[in-house]
Amino acid sequence: MSSYLLSLAIWVPILGALAVFAVGNAHRLARWMALCVAILGFLVTLPLYLNFDVAEAGMQFVERRSWVPRFNIEYFLGVDGISVLFILLNSFITVLVVIAGWEVIKEKVAQYMGAFLIMSGLMNGIFSSLDAMLFYVFFEASLIPMYIIIGAWGGPNRVYAAFKFFLYTLLGSLLMLVALIWLFLSSGGSFNLLEWHQLRIEMTPQILLFLAFLAAFAVKVPMWPVHTWLPDAHVEAPTGGSVVLAAIMLKLGAYGFLRFSLPIAPDASQYLAPMMIALSLIAVIYIGFVALVQLDMKKLIAYSSISHMGFVTLGFFIFNQIGVEGALVQMISHGFISAAMFLCVGVMYDRVHSRQIADYGGVVHVMPRFAGFMVLFAMANAGLPATSGFVGEFMVILGAVKYNFWIGLLAATTLILGAAYTLWMIKRVMFGPLGNRHVAAMTDINGREFLFLATLALCVLAMGVYPFPFTEVMHASVDNLLKHVAVSKL
Amino acid sequence: MLNDFVPPDLYPASAEIFLVAMACAILLIDAFFGAQRRWLTSSLTLLTLVGCALITYLTMDAQVVLTFNNLFVDDLLSDFLKLLIYLAVIVAIIYSRDYLAARGLDKGEYYLLVLFATLGMMVMVSAASFLTIYLGLELLSLSLYALVALDRDSPRATEAAMKYFILGSLASGLLLYGMSMVYGATGTLEIGGVAQALHLGVANETVLVFGLVFIVSGIAFKLGAVPFHMWVPDVYQGAPTPIALLIASAPKLAAFAMAMRMLVYGLFELAEHWQSMLMILAVLSIALGNLAAIAQTNIKRMLAYSTISHMGFLLLALMSGVVGPDKHFALNAYSSALYFVVAYVLMSLGAFGTILLMSRPGYEVEHLEDFKGLNQRSPWFAAVMMAVMFSMAGVPFFVGFFAKFSVLLAVVDAGYIWVAVFAVMFSLIGAFYYLRIVKFMYFDAPVDAAPIRASLDMRFLLSVNGAAVVLFGIFPDALVSLCTYAVLRSL
Numbered sequence: 001m002s003s004y005l006l007s008l009a010i011w012v013p014i015l016g017a018l019a020v021f022a023v024g025n026a027h028r029l030a031r032w033m034a035l036c037v038a039i040l041g042f043l044v045t046l047p048l049y050l051n052f053d054v055a056e057a058g059m060q061f062v063e064r065r066s067w068v069p070r071f072n073i074e075y076f077l078g079v080d081g082i083s084v085l086f087i088l089l090n091s092f093i094t095v096l097v098v099i100a101g102w103e104v105i106k107e108k109v110a111q112y113m114g115a116f117l118i119m120s121g122l123m124n125g126i127f128s129s130l131d132a133m134l135f136y137v138f139f140e141a142s143l144i145p146m147y148i149i150i151g152a153w154g155g156p157n158r159v160y161a162a163f164k165f166f167l168y169t170l171l172g173s174l175l176m177l178v179a180l181i182w183l184f185l186s187s188g189g190s191f192n193l194l195e196w197h198q199l200r201i202e203m204t205p206q207i208l209l210f211l212a213f214l215a216a217f218a219v220k221v222p223m224w225p226v227h228t229w230l231p232d233a234h235v236e237a238p239t240g241g242s243v244v245l246a247a248i249m250l251k252l253g254a255y256g257f258l259r260f261s262l263p264i265a266p267d268a269s270q271y272l273a274p275m276m277i278a279l280s281l282i283a284v285i286y287i288g289f290v291a292l293v294q295l296d297m298k299k300l301i302a303y304s305s306i307s308h309m310g311f312v313t314l315g316f317f318i319f320n321q322i323g324v325e326g327a328l329v330q331m332i333s334h335g336f337i338s339a340a341m342f343l344c345v346g347v348m349y350d351r352v353h354s355r356q357i358a359d360y361g362g363v364v365h366v367m368p369r370f371a372g373f374m375v376l377f378a379m380a381n382a383g384l385p386a387t388s389g390f391v392g393e394f395m396v397i398l399g400a401v402k403y404n405f406w407i408g409l410l411a412a413t414t415l416i417l418g419a420a421y422t423l424w425m426i427k428r429v430m431f432g433p434l435g436n437r438h439v440a441a442m443t444d445i446n447g448r449e450f451l452f453l454a455t456l457a458l459c460v461l462a463m464g465v466y467p468f469p470f471t472e473v474m475h476a477s478v479d480n481l482l483k484h485v486a487v488s489k490l
Numbered sequence: 491m492l493n494d495f496v497p498p499d500l501y502p503a504s505a506e507i508f509l510v511a512m513a514c515a516i517l518l519i520d521a522f523f524g525a526q527r528r529w530l531t532s533s534l535t536l537l538t539l540v541g542c543a544l545i546t547y548l549t550m551d552a553q554v555v556l557t558f559n560n561l562f563v564d565d566l567l568s569d570f571l572k573l574l575i576y577l578a579v580i581v582a583i584i585y586s587r588d589y590l591a592a593r594g595l596d597k598g599e600y601y602l603l604v605l606f607a608t609l610g611m612m613v614m615v616s617a618a619s620f621l622t623i624y625l626g627l628e629l630l631s632l633s634l635y636a637l638v639a640l641d642r643d644s645p646r647a648t649e650a651a652m653k654y655f656i657l658g659s660l661a662s663g664l665l666l667y668g669m670s671m672v673y674g675a676t677g678t679l680e681i682g683g684v685a686q687a688l689h690l691g692v693a694n695e696t697v698l699v700f701g702l703v704f705i706v707s708g709i710a711f712k713l714g715a716v717p718f719h720m721w722v723p724d725v726y727q728g729a730p731t732p733i734a735l736l737i738a739s740a741p742k743l744a745a746f747a748m749a750m751r752m753l754v755y756g757l758f759e760l761a762e763h764w765q766s767m768l769m770i771l772a773v774l775s776i777a778l779g780n781l782a783a784i785a786q787t788n789i790k791r792m793l794a795y796s797t798i799s800h801m802g803f804l805l806l807a808l809m810s811g812v813v814g815p816d817k818h819f820a821l822n823a824y825s826s827a828l829y830f831v832v833a834y835v836l837m838s839l840g841a842f843g844t845i846l847l848m849s850r851p852g853y854e855v856e857h858l859e860d861f862k863g864l865n866q867r868s869p870w871f872a873a874v875m876m877a878v879m880f881s882m883a884g885v886p887f888f889v890g891f892f893a894k895f896s897v898l899l900a901v902v903d904a905g906y907i908w909v910a911v912f913a914v915m916f917s918l919i920g921a922f923y924y925l926r927i928v929k930f931m932y933f934d935a936p937v938d939a940a941p942i943r944a945s946l947d948m949r950f951l952l953s954v955n956g957a958a959v960v961l962f963g964i965f966p967d968a969l970v971s972l973c974t975y976a977v978l979r980s981l
Binding site (some may be wrong): 069070071131135137138141144147151152158159162163166173174175178182184185284347 | 915971
């Protein structure tokens with residue numbers, strides 16, 4: 001089936017961003033244009049979900065034409081049940097980010113909005129590429145807008161954070177580039193990912209390929225011990241940057257595992273699974289403890305993101321249906337919850353200009369409506385049943401117990417740790433007596449803030465109560481992937 | 491004896507002849523009209539180059555034609571490179587005019603020396619004999635030595651010119667010595683003849699390899715590869731910026747042609763020897779260029795070290811030709827080298843163009859800090875410079891990415907996967923100093939809020955240059971295919 005939907009999802013935001021850049025210093029116009037482009041970008045992705053054939057395990061909405069014939073690189077797009085939801089999530093979050101930066105960003109508004117729109121388009125490109133070089137090109141290009149966003153609109157230590165973010169990620173992806181070139185040559189001159197999935201590879205090259213991909217994706221996820229860029233990037237980035245980073249960019253790494261590592265090097269994946277599980281458990285437990293002692297709210301949420309992403313990688317490498325699907329649900333759910341948490345911190349930061357937990361206290365007395373939302377999202381972050389956070393974690397734990405009881409047990413500690421660090425933060429920030437006069441002067445959320453928080457709250461609750469629309473979409477593709485991984489390619 | 495004289499076929503060299511004639515005419519016109527009508531000299535110079543481009547374009551065909559007793563060759567590769575050289579020189583002149591005029595440096599000599607340097611490059615590109623290569627190289631080098639010293643009153647420029655001249659002469663001597671060895675072993679200086687002699691295996695290999703070492707050293711010097719790179723930072727820093735721009739752009743195309751003609755066309759049978767030499771040069775250049783660039787505070791020195799690392803990449807491509815009976819196996823390597831050098835020239839023009847754009851009378855852009863807050867002073871040109879910097883760092887969607895990618899592909903194809911890993915790791919280190927420029931432009935407040943003033947033609951051309959860096963990155967196929975075709979038809 002030929003269609004232009006995926007191209008639209010990629011290029012509407014990017015071309016729209018160029019138009020937004022063109023307005024220059026007309027801030028009001030830039031905001032409204034960015035909002036229109038973001039909404040349009042979201043609307044064009046809706047048919048991807050509505051017309052999605054859930055029974056089909058293969059690629060849908062395929063577009064394929066030659067791009068660089070000299071190297072046989074194709075403009076080859078398509079989505080399956082694994083990737084389609086991320087395109088929707090990404091386009092949806094972009095709308096929220098534009099709204100969240102509405103009044104907060106006062107300088108270089110057009111550039112700020114444009115950078116987010118470009119990033120949104122590039123990330124849709126990553127999720128829909130079926131040509132490895134196309135994937136790589138989008139993957140690396142998406143670093144540029146994020147680098148600029150952190151560096152130009154970030155906090156006091158933004159330069160350090162921006163460089164660390166860029167160089168760390170580049171390190172991994174350059175190793176992946178060599179791996180892609182190697183695969184191109186050994187597949188007889190093709191960058192077609194679907195062909196690579198069928199390629200027979202010896203064990204040693206498989207392990208090397210797996211490690212090269214691991215370098216790229218582990219940094220992006222981020223997995224312990226290459227996670228240290230994330231807290232820095234989150235703390236320094238403006239609210240919108242943190243939202244996109246947590247909600248979408250981290251998912252790119254996890255998505256890469258499903259698209260590259262597992263199907264291209266299945267034997268190496270099985271062979272190295274114990275290592276991956278160990279790294280994931282370290283992320284879940286150790287980083288959970290690290291989150292407990294944070295003094296900065298954004299840092300706390302950043303560590304909580306790493307811990308939750310550890311759950312995702314854990315779900316992938318236990319190789320059963322419920323584990324992988326749980327991990328995917330967790331990715332989507334974490335997209336909503338982390339976005340909401342960072343937006344909440346942003347709401348408070350805009351009023352008090354501090355992210356330190358110690359600078360708050362008793363916010364509930366001055367911002368009751370806001371407190372309601374924040375407590376809800378905190379509960380979701382801790383994995384309370386009936387919120388989306390519970391579904392994914394529960395599925396992964398079920399899968400892990402199936403795989404090995406002790407791994408399941410260790411993974412389940414996250415329910416305690418997550419509750420501990422999130423609720424303790426909430427207790428110190430929200431409840432108790434009023435912290436100081438700055439807190440006393442806080443005003444409750446306005447209509448704009450209510451809009452994005454309420455939308456996210458709705459998503460979190462809907463997904464927690466009725467996750468079927470999400471799992472239904474991914475079922476066939478995950479099933480197909482697991483069957484593929486179970487067959488040796490040696 | 492005289493009856494044996496066959497008049498040479500002048501047709502393949504018509505562009506060169508036109509250029510010489512015009513250069514002589516411009517020399518007289520400039521002397522006659524003097525300083526008041528400098529615009530006449532500069533317009534005529536540009537017209538000459540455009541005329542050359544027309545002639546080269548109209549006489550271009552895929553045939554390989556030898557003339558002047560097999561001293562001169564006209565093939566598709568030479569035509570393609572010449573067109574690029576004209577283009578680079580035209581762009582360089584337009585970028586430089588305002589700068590030179592503001593500093594009283596827009597002397598007639600500048601335009602004439604540039605024309606003669608162009609002629610030297612054209613001769614190098616079309617050389618079919620070692621002797622012709624040497625002639626072209628000397629014409630180019632002597633013009634450049636004089637150009638570096640264009641600002642007579644600047645001690646730094648004079649020092650740079652002296653350094654360039656002495657080291658350059660030494661390198662020319664080395665090259666000439668190597669050529670004499672090759673002549674001694676094969677009895678000919680014609681590139682085709684040398685290749686023939688090597689193929690028949692009649693030449694003494696020890697003498698040849700001995701000569702080869704000197705030839706490779708000469709090439710490495712002209713490219714600025716480690717350990718023959720010492721002159722590059724000093725000359726870039728010391729020379730007036732327009733001259734540094736000129737040195738950093740078109741001559742790299744000629745140096746590439748020189749390496750192709752001598753090593754690939756002439757001494758291909760010795761490939762296993764020169765490939766290992768090039769690998770050492772390449773690895774050292776990439777490592778030292780990227781590491782030393784981090785420590786620089788002067789933008790021109792930083793770009794000099796960035797050139798060194800880029801030339802390392804170029805050498806990587808040149809050493810990746812697979813040795814075999816069929817030269818077509820080597821296509822990947824040489825076409826990627828050509829593509830890489832074209833991309834490099836494009837980026838180099840953009841980087842130096844931005845420096846010239848920001849300079850104004852009494853204010854030289856020397857330090858990295860001078861880029862602070864460029865985004866607030868001129869968002870458009872900050873974006874151009876950002877594109878060039880990310881392109882040099884090898885990030886998509888910019889032309890530099892596919893340039894590096896095609897080189898890495900050739901390297902991995904030749905079986906040197908660890909060299910490729912080494913090269914990308916140093917590209918990572920290199921990314922740091924390009925990012926630093928972006929940081930100054932986008933993250934910092936301007937120190938100097940003066941608006942950017944430049945003539946319309948310069949603004950337009952620099953914008954086109956920036957757009958080309960992006961567009962050739964998004965649609966790389968046209969340029970890649972052209973390079974492949976040019977190399978394919980000339981091998």
